[in-house]
Amino acid sequence: MDIKIEKENGKSQRKRSLLYGFYLILIVVLVLVILFVGLWKASNQILFPVLIGISKDFKECNAEGEKNWGKNCGNxxxxxxxxxxxxxxxSINGYDLPGWIVATHExxxxxxxxxxxxxxGGGADRREFSRFISFYLKQGxxxxxxxxxxxxxxxxxxxxxxFGSREFRDVLxxxxxxxxxxxxxIMIGSSVGASSILISLPFLKSVKGLVLENPMIDFKSLIFDSPESSNLPNWMMQTLLEIVxxxxxxxxxxxxxxxxxxxxxxxxxxxxxKEDSVVNxxxxxxxxxxxxxxxxxxxxDLGFHGKVWDSNQLEYETKVESFIHKNIK
Incomplete structure (x- = not known):
């Protein structure tokens, strides 16, 4: 009788162990799935940045968009x-890039x-710089x-x-x-645009000067220096880097x-x-x-990412004009 009870107890323990093992595996799988989904969403935000109030097809332009890029969102x-x-x-990437030319004599x-x-910059388009056209036209x-x-x-x-890897070929x-x-x-770049110009630098033989706002030193540093990375382990950030x-x-x-x-x-x-929280x-x-x-x-001290001109217009234009005057006679 005792032997039979011991066998039944042994079977019950094995069943419980198998059940605990199954639940443990299930929990691990769920954690990995949640982690992967989170990293996938994070990679989406990095690969496909969206600017509020502005659409890629040039149709959307609300008050927030005009705040960023000026009248009619720079269209x-x-x-x-x-x-x-x-x-x-x-482009040597194999397709044509649409653009605008605003000529002085016209x-x-x-x-x-x-x-x-x-x-x-990244997530922007040619409209981003329309608010600067008047400044440069007046300088000829x-x-x-x-x-x-x-x-x-x-x-x-x-x-x-x-982040410059493919874009630099468009710049070139x-x-x-x-x-x-x-x-x-003169070449002017912001963020990814500035970084793309710097990657192209060895080929820009005839350029007289570069004005670069908030460039990054490299993509890996951008990811690891982001405010979001401060509370995440190194292996997770490295995984995100590879996924992107x-x-x-x-x-x-x-x-x-x-x-x-x-x-x-x-x-x-x-x-x-120094206020830039996107690229330190x-x-x-x-x-x-x-x-x-x-x-x-x-x-x-002031000016969010790509917004130094908006916060310090007079000083910005004074410094840029002085730089151009030194390098173009």
Whole structure:
């Protein structure tokens, strides 16, 4: 009798052990699924950033969008602020990039000193820089803005933003498009646009100066320096980094940090607000130290990401105008 009871107890214990094991496995699987879903959503936010109040098809523009980019969200087709022309820039990525050119002589400016090529930030498009056109026209510069791959009206053959890895080839294409037409070329970039210009730097032989706002030193540092990463383990951030690069099909080893050592003869002005929570201004501090050529920098206390001009317009324009005057006679 005792033997029978012991056998039954043994069977019950084994059943309980199997049941506990099953629940444990189920919990582990659920945790992994939740973790993967969270990382997948985070990678979506990184690869496909969305700006409030502005749509890629140029149709949406609300008060928040106008706050960011000015009248009509910078859409020259609607604002009627300038005479402009639509252009298509062939990219070595294999497709054409839509853009606008606003020429001095077509807008009542007799002097013509050169051209300013705008390169917008991640999740933005050519409209981002429309609020700067008047400033550069008055100094005698034609202005050209265009949409990077997967932004605005540009084609998107691969998934999303690549933080300069694919975009730098669009930047190089735009530079080659204007190189033979202008003696004096100034390039202006913000965020991903600024970083894409820096990655292109070894090829920008005829550029007289760069004005770069809130560039990153490299994509990995951007991810690990983000405020969200402070409470997450290193392995989770590394996993997110790999998911983004695999989904986006890009090489995050391409970076401003790796391009800067090849060039020392193009003057650079770096602007980065200490208030920037998207790309920490320490990225720009490191870039300033890395560059062996002529580099000026300004790190104001105010101005969110890409918003230094909005917070410090007079000082911003004074510094940029002085930089241009030094480098274009």
């Amino acid at each position: 020259l087709r609607i604002s009627n602020q300038y005479h402009y022309r639509e252009i298509m820039i062939p 807008n009542g400016i007799s002097k013509k000193r050169g051209v300013v090529l705008f390169v917008h 510069f034609d202005t050209i803005s265009f949409d990077l791959s997967c932004h605005g009206e540009a084609p998107c053959l691969f998934p999303g933003l690549t 294409s735009a530079y080659l498009f204007i190189e033979k037409q202008y003696k004096n070329i 690069s695999i989904r986006g099909k890009f090489d995050y080893m391409l970076s401003p940090k790796n391009s800067l050592p090849f060039v020392n003869d193009i003057p650079i002005l770096i602007i980065h607000s 201004y320490h990225h720009s501090e490191k870039l300033v130290k890395l560059y062996k050529g002529t580099v000026e920098f300004w790190f104001p």
